[in-house]
Amino acid sequence: MTDHEPASPEAATPQEPDSGDGSDGLNDGLSDQDRAVLAFEARGWQRPGTKERAIREQLGLSPTRYYQLLGALLDDPAALRHDPVTVNRLRERRAARRAAR
Template sequence: MSEPETAGEGELSARDRAVLEIAARTWTGPGPRERAVRERLGISPTAYFQQLNALLDDPRALRHDPVTVNRLRAARAQHRASR
């Protein structure tokens, strides 16, 4: 039996956890990551990055994977500061 896409109020959905798992990996370039996003999540890379960006502001994501969320928040802040 597969896990539902939605979760309780205090938990991330299976899809949100999968987005964070992909974000946590080290990729050799954009191609393999884009392929993983399409195959595993069934969404476009643009939709993936939109969902990931929203997750970075979600306290549940921070509780689930603080290392990845804090690393990506720092990278996002650095990118925004360099504009």
């Protein structure tokens, strides 16, 4: 290769194992259940009873288990990469609740 020949695209672009955009969902470090919990939480809910019923019916989890999983996801960097808007919104709510105590 001379100084005037372009390098091959493979040599110029290192391959990342995860793009971080959540597009394929396979290498983002999250399980299908983790991604489902984040997607579920991203929806808006008018009443807690409706949400709790949907947690049971759509995710097959008890509300207690759902909130345990969600709490762990808020501290998971993979979840932040997958859905930064939802994770940051929930982190802010959690911080506000803790500050109010």
